Amino acid sequence: xxxxxxxxxxxxxxxxxxxxxxxxxxxxxxxxxxxxxxxxxxxxxxxxxxxxxxxxxxxxxxxxxxxxxxxxxxxxxxxxxxxxxxxxxxxxxxxxxxxxxxxxxxxxxxxxxxxxxxxxxxxxxxxxxxxxxxxxxxxxxxxxxxxxxxxxxxxxxxxxxxxxxxxxxxxxxxxxxxxxxxxxxxxxxxxxxxxxxxxxxxxxxxxxxxxxxxxxxxxxxxxxxxxxxxxxxxxxxxxxxxxxxxxxxxxxxxxxxxxxxxxxxxxxx
Amino acid sequence: xxxxxxxxxxxxxxxxxxxxxxxxxxxxxxxxxxxxxxxxxxxxxxxxxxxxxxxxxxxxxxxxxxxxxxxxxxxxxxxxxxxxxxxxxxxxxxxxxxxxxxxxxxxxxxxxxxxxxxxxxxxxxxxxxxxxxxxxxxxxxxxxxxxxxxxxxxxxxxxxxxxxxxxxxxxxxxxxxxxxxxxxxxxxxxxxxxxxxxxxxxxxxxxxxxxxxxxxxxxxxxxxxxxxxxxxxxxxxxxxxxxxxxxxxxxxx
Ligand SMILES: Nc1ncnc2c1ncn2[C@@H]1O[C@H](COP(=O)(O)OP(=O)(O)OP(=O)(O)O)[C@@H](O)[C@H]1O
Ligand SMILES: [Mg+2]
Numbered sequence: 348x349x350x351x352x353x354x355x356x357x358x359x360x361x362x363x364x365x366x367x368x369x370x371x372x373x374x375x376x377x378x379x380x381x382x383x384x385x386x387x388x389x390x391x392x393x394x395x396x397x398x399x400x401x402x403x404x405x406x407x408x409x410x411x412x413x414x415x416x417x418x419x420x421x422x423x424x425x426x427x428x429x430x431x432x433x434x435x436x437x438x439x440x441x442x443x444x445x446x447x448x449x450x451x452x453x454x455x456x457x458x459x460x461x462x463x464x465x466x467x468x469x470x471x472x473x474x475x476x477x478x479x480x481x482x483x484x485x486x487x488x489x490x491x492x493x494x495x496x497x498x499x500x501x502x503x504x505x506x507x508x509x510x511x512x513x514x515x516x517x518x519x520x521x522x523x524x525x526x527x528x529x530x531x532x533x534x535x536x537x538x539x540x541x542x543x544x545x546x547x548x549x550x551x552x553x554x555x556x557x558x559x560x561x562x563x564x565x566x567x568x569x570x571x572x573x574x575x576x577x578x579x580x581x582x583x584x585x586x587x588x589x590x591x592x593x594x595x596x597x598x599x600x601x602x603x604x605x606x607x608x609x610x611x612x613x614x615x616x
Numbered sequence: 617x618x619x620x621x622x623x624x625x626x627x628x629x630x631x632x633x634x635x636x637x638x639x640x641x642x643x644x645x646x647x648x649x650x651x652x653x654x655x656x657x658x659x660x661x662x663x664x665x666x667x668x669x670x671x672x673x674x675x676x677x678x679x680x681x682x683x684x685x686x687x688x689x690x691x692x693x694x695x696x697x698x699x700x701x702x703x704x705x706x707x708x709x710x711x712x713x714x715x716x717x718x719x720x721x722x723x724x725x726x727x728x729x730x731x732x733x734x735x736x737x738x739x740x741x742x743x744x745x746x747x748x749x750x751x752x753x754x755x756x757x758x759x760x761x762x763x764x765x766x767x768x769x770x771x772x773x774x775x776x777x778x779x780x781x782x783x784x785x786x787x788x789x790x791x792x793x794x795x796x797x798x799x800x801x802x803x804x805x806x807x808x809x810x811x812x813x814x815x816x817x818x819x820x821x822x823x824x825x826x827x828x829x830x831x832x833x834x835x836x837x838x839x840x841x842x843x844x845x846x847x848x849x850x851x852x853x854x855x856x857x858x859x860x861x862x863x864x865x866x867x868x869x
């Protein structure tokens with residue numbers, strides 16, 4: 348039998364530096380800002396076409412201090428969290444029920460397949476028309492975008508649960524609830540979280556499209572506002588905030604995925 | 617149930633069939649045998665003769681059509697059974713010790729007791745130092761030890777093993793057999809183990825049952841009167857060869 352010893356190998360400094368997860372993204376960010384500033388200086392474009400990084404930064408500080416930034420960002424954040432939460436929860440529950448009733452699954456499968464090929468953002472304007480420009484319609488759009496990827500992945504995940512492990516649970520006389528908790532959830536979690544990762548990214552697009560179509564608050568509204576006033580710096584601030592939001596959301600789901608999959612040899616996606 | 621005081625399992629005229637789309641698939645019929653308390657029995661038979669099916673019926677995983685399976689009470693309670701599959705069947709998201717703890721968790725055992733029993737099982741199966749390992753980090757033999765530890769943690773009175781070492785290489789297999797004997801000695805359980813290796817059956821068992829395919833049932837019930845404790849030397853004695861030859865003959869039928 349193998350014996351455990353703990354010796355850690357030393358690696359060269361540059362390797363240890365590049366292994367720091369933030370160092371390479373930071374380099375690319377600095378590069379990006381440098382090119383942007385250079386373009387601004389070389390092309391002499393008017394500010395309403397391309398503002399400099401400094402102007403955008405000043406704008407950001409301005410909307411940050413007067414509360415406009417948080418007023419709108421928090422609203423988009425709220426739409427997203429509510430939409431993601433309700434979308435993922437209903438999809439998981441419905442996915443579980445469908446996986447337990449094969450006839451129902453077969454009945455609904457054409458819609459599930461269809462839903463994969465129609466982007467929900469395409470019906471965002473419809474939803475705004477039907478439910479008005481308030482919070483509800485945006486939450487609904489987010490929920491719908493995340494709903495289908497999660498639902499499909501729950502079905503796939505449940506199908507992947509090992510028959511041998513089911514038999515093992517049976518041999519211990521496990522209840523339905525115990526099987527769900529100790530087998531089905533952990534076994535299908537990787538696939539479910541994969542669906543959530545896709546869904547989360549899509550749902551941001553959903554929220555913004557919803558806000559662009561009709562809203563008086565949120566980052567999409569801020570983009571509209573900036574465009575209308577030729578305040579391009581404001582549009583930039585809103586777009587960067589969006590990117591930041593998307594990246595954070597992605598990281599959160601990725602973090603959850605890593606936590607849930609710590610038992611696997613993790614591969615970068 | 618008092619008619620077989622020294623028995624720990626009595627099977628009579630057991631019949632098992634599977635409902636398939638194109639009719640009934642009959643797998644077992646006329647299966648009669650009994651196991652004595654603390655006996656080590658091996659079940660051997662050609663592939664497809666229904667050994668796994670028999671074990672699954674005994675463990676209560678599948679229903680049987682007719683006949684009876686009786687577990688006479690031990691110390692005034694229903695005996696507990698444990699089952700080990702051919703594959704280790706570990707949950708990849710649980711560490712080694714969490715895998716062993718699974719049956720106790722499902723039975724709502726208090727955490728302190730779980731810890732104590734799991735520790736005991738880890739020591740019994742020689743897995744110290746790997747408690748926090750993930751299944752994918754274990755060798756096949758170690759994984760199978762975990763499976764055995766998991767089946768023993770609830771202290772079953774009867775243990776069913778379905779080709780537990782089938783996926784291991786010859787040497788590991790022999791070592792695991794010896795360990796199983798040691799555990800059996802220490803814990804004193806009734807064991808019914810399916811194997812397709814004649815030497816393994818003769819080396820381990822007090823009794824070897826030969827199961828022929830439908831509808832013959834158990835066609836040979838061969839006592840192995842070799843002395844215990846058994847060690848490797850035994851494999852080269854004439855008595856060993858004699859028993860192996862008898863089994864071989866009946867398996868060819
Ligand atoms: N769940 C099932 N549904 C339908 N048929 C089954 C099922 N399980 C087993 N069978 C059939 O029962 C027969 C006996 O299978 P079983 O697995 O018990 O054989 P075995 O003796 O264990 O064989 P092996 O030595 O190859 O493991 C086979 O013909 C198999 O196809
Ligand atoms: Mg089998």
